[in-house]
Amino acid sequence: MSRIAPVSTNLVVQVRNLAKAYGDHVVLRDVSLSVPEGSVTAMIGPSGAGKSTVLRCMNLLEKPDSGEIEIDGHLINAGAKVSARNLAALRRSAGMVFQHFNLFPHMSVLRNISLPQERVLGRSREEANAKSMELLTRMGLADKADQYPARCSGGQQQRIAIARALALGPRVMLFDEPTSALDPEVGVEVLEVMKELAAEGMTMIVVTHEMGFAANVADELVVMADGGIIESGDPHEVMSDPQHERTRRFLRAVLER
Amino acid sequence: MNGLLPDVTALLPTMLGGLQTSLVLTVSSLLLGLPLGLLLSFGVVTPNRVLRWISVFFVEVGRGAPALVLLQLMYYGLPNVQITLSSLVSACLALTWTTAAYTAELIRGGIQAVPSGEVEGADALGLSAGDRLRFIVIPQGLRIALPSLMGFAVLLFQATSLAYTVAVPELMSQAYSTGSSTFKYLPAFIAAGILYAAISIPATWLSVLAEKRMSRHL
Amino acid sequence: MQMLQAILIGLPMTILVTVLSLALGTVAALPLLAGLRSGNRLLWLLSRGIIDLLRGVPPVVWLFILYYGVSVGALRLTALQAGVIGLGLVSAAYLAEIFRGAISSVHSGQWEASSALGFTRTTLWRRVVGPQAWRTAIPSYTTYSIGLLKDSSIASTIGVAEIVYMSNQYARQSGEGILIFFIAAGVYIALSLPLGILSRHLDTKMRKVVAR
Numbered sequence: 168m169s170r171i172a173p174v175s176t177n178l179v180v181q182v183r184n185l186a187k188a189y190g191d192h193v194v195l196r197d198v199s200l201s202v203p204e205g206s207v208t209a210m211i212g213p214s215g216a217g218k219s220t221v222l223r224c225m226n227l228l229e230k231p232d233s234g235e236i237e238i239d240g241h242l243i244n245a246g247a248k249v250s251a252r253n254l255a256a257l258r259r260s261a262g263m264v265f266q267h268f269n270l271f272p273h274m275s276v277l278r279n280i281s282l283p284q285e286r287v288l289g290r291s292r293e294e295a296n297a298k299s300m301e302l303l304t305r306m307g308l309a310d311k312a313d314q315y316p317a318r319c320s321g322g323q324q325q326r327i328a329i330a331r332a333l334a335l336g337p338r339v340m341l342f343d344e345p346t347s348a349l350d351p352e353v354g355v356e357v358l359e360v361m362k363e364l365a366a367e368g369m370t371m372i373v374v375t376h377e378m379g380f381a382a383n384v385a386d387e388l389v390v391m392a393d394g395g396i397i398e399s400g401d402p403h404e405v406m407s408d409p410q411h412e413r414t415r416r417f418l419r420a421v422l423e424r
Numbered sequence: 425m426n427g428l429l430p431d432v433t434a435l436l437p438t439m440l441g442g443l444q445t446s447l448v449l450t451v452s453s454l455l456l457g458l459p460l461g462l463l464l465s466f467g468v469v470t471p472n473r474v475l476r477w478i479s480v481f482f483v484e485v486g487r488g489a490p491a492l493v494l495l496q497l498m499y500y501g502l503p504n505v506q507i508t509l510s511s512l513v514s515a516c517l518a519l520t521w522t523t524a525a526y527t528a529e530l531i532r533g534g535i536q537a538v539p540s541g542e543v544e545g546a547d548a549l550g551l552s553a554g555d556r557l558r559f560i561v562i563p564q565g566l567r568i569a570l571p572s573l574m575g576f577a578v579l580l581f582q583a584t585s586l587a588y589t590v591a592v593p594e595l596m597s598q599a600y601s602t603g604s605s606t607f608k609y610l611p612a613f614i615a616a617g618i619l620y621a622a623i624s625i626p627a628t629w630l631s632v633l634a635e636k637r638m639s640r641h642l
Numbered sequence: 643m644q645m646l647q648a649i650l651i652g653l654p655m656t657i658l659v660t661v662l663s664l665a666l667g668t669v670a671a672l673p674l675l676a677g678l679r680s681g682n683r684l685l686w687l688l689s690r691g692i693i694d695l696l697r698g699v700p701p702v703v704w705l706f707i708l709y710y711g712v713s714v715g716a717l718r719l720t721a722l723q724a725g726v727i728g729l730g731l732v733s734a735a736y737l738a739e740i741f742r743g744a745i746s747s748v749h750s751g752q753w754e755a756s757s758a759l760g761f762t763r764t765t766l767w768r769r770v771v772g773p774q775a776w777r778t779a780i781p782s783y784t785t786y787s788i789g790l791l792k793d794s795s796i797a798s799t800i801g802v803a804e805i806v807y808m809s810n811q812y813a814r815q816s817g818e819g820i821l822i823f824f825i826a827a828g829v830y831i832a833l834s835l836p837l838g839i840l841s842r843h844l845d846t847k848m849r850k851v852v853a854r
Contacts, residue, residue: 255552261548267541496813588702624697
């Protein structure tokens with residue numbers, strides 16, 4: 168299906184001139200990106216291109232050397248000192264889902280989802296648990312509430328991790344290769360949940376190797392290589408008619424596998 | 425060799441009082457030493473220089489000096505600065521020091537072994553630094569350190585046998601006095617050895633079991 | 643001055659007890675290790691039992707048993723002999739476990755590859771498994787040696803005139819108990835420092851080798 172540009176032009180995420188290097192090794196060079204509300208942005212590219220680093224810089228899990236990040240009106244300038252309050256606000260606005268789930272193994276599934284609500288949003292135990300159960304039910308995992316994460320399959324753990332992030336009511340969800348650690352069949356469960364989220368209008372940025380998801384669900388495709396964005400635009404256009412030689416090489420390698 | 429077994433079995437019940445003192449000494453040193461160890465585990469990496477050096481001093485001396493030296497330091501040394509404590513209390517202080525120093529290192533090791541993903545998970549959710557420590561890093565670090573802490577507790581129990589040198593009436597001291605009053609040294613020490621082993625060996629098995637369970641979950 | 647003299651007199655004895663016990667322990671660990679790795683259930687059980695017993699009883703009890711107990715006939719152990727044998731046997735038990743752990747940490751693929759290449763058992767142990775296991779064992783071995791250095795102080799309880807024994811005598815005679823034991827503590831730390839540095843150095847080097 169062909170899509171017209173999203174109705175809303177309200178930009179939830181804006182990243183400007185992000186740069187980062189470890190010594191001589193340049194990880195990001197001058198990356199800028201805008202994400203309108205309700206849109207899904209897929210980021211693809213060869214490993215080492217800096218996709219995950221961009222995502223991790225957005226909620227300051229990694230600190231960029233320079234540049235600006237603005238999420239839901241919370242502006243952070245890499246050059247200046249970041250106040251704890253501003254950082255907390257930024258992280259509350261952005262929910263993150265990791266490749267390896269990063270659930271807390273010493274807490275039950277329910278506590279994993281409820282604790283952050285209690286500590287970050289100040290919800291009562293009852294409120295938090297009610298919200299957690301609502302999300303778990305939506306994920307089809309209500310019966311896992313009292314289990315420990317280790318007792319759940321990878322696909323279940325990832326859906327729990329998504330529920331944990333959603334419970335804080337984020338304005339944007341950041342997905343860092345959410346299916347890469349999963350068997351293909353199990354990954355489908357997770358992709359289904361992500362599709363539903365997208366259909367409900369959640370703003371999403373997804374670093375992924377799932378070309379099907381990138382082509383069919385994303386509104387915008389961003390191709391990265393060597394620490395920079397080399398191409399971006401409508402997923403179908405970029406995939407069928409890549410402008411850049413580097414993109415062509417990458418797509419050929421992925422699609423002809 | 426003939427009379428040995430009856431001698432040993434006859435002596436065993438008379439030594440239970442000493443064993444009790446050994447256990448009291450072990451448990452009280454753990455109760456005091458573990459919280460101190462947790463504090464020291466952070467003290468050795470605190471940016472505050474004075475606190476850090478004090479912590480490093482306590483950890484390095486507590487680990488570097490034999491328990492026997494610390495016991496005698498407390499027993500013979502404290503009266504020099506006009507502090508007079510009973511032998512049990514001074515032994516408890518010395519072993520608390522040992523415990524705090526060793527467990528500080530074990531807990532630090534556990535904390536460093538907390539997978540970075542869990543810490544990042546906490547960060548990404550926006551948990552404050554204090555909450556991250558309280559809900560994720562410390563509980564997980566202690567859980568990871570648990571088998572080695574259990575192993576240490578067994579060594580500490582064995583180390584209480586050295587408290588006889590500072591006149592604590594524990595198991596070893598009881599064996600020694602029984603031996604010297606009856607001249608049946610060998611049965612007395614064998615009886616003591618059996619009682620120590622009866623606690624240490626199963627406790628060691630428990631710590632090995634804990635280690636196996638832990639490695640399964642990580 | 644007298645204080646330093648006391649410690650200096652004890653120092654060589656501390657080193658002697660440590661070195662002899664470590665040597666005895668290393669050698670005596672080998673049969674225990676063989677038992678632990680043996681397919682024979684009975685031998686395994688025997689080794690396991692000896693190791694658990696040696697580790698389950700505090701060293702001071704072993705020293706007392708050897709020193710006061712083993713005096714059958716004319717043969718009576720000197721304090722130094724009893725100390726070295728006692729600490730050496732306890733060390734053997736701990737070292738056997740360290741060696742066993744190191745050997746089992748060598749990846750099973752190494753054994754398979756050696757068999758597939760038709761290596762003899764000698765080549766397997768000398769060229770493939772031995773070196774890899776030894777490299778893994780070194781940090782634990784040095785850590786244990788530092789522990790043994792401190793445990794050598796236990797020999798003072800049966801009258802071996804090492805550092806703690808001398809310090810104790812000095813403290814009783816002079817009534818001064820803080821400085822002497824702090825100095826004693828300092829000497830132990832100073833002695834273990836080079837070993838500790840070596841161990842940490844080897845450990846970081848090993849980690850680099852293991853992790854990519």
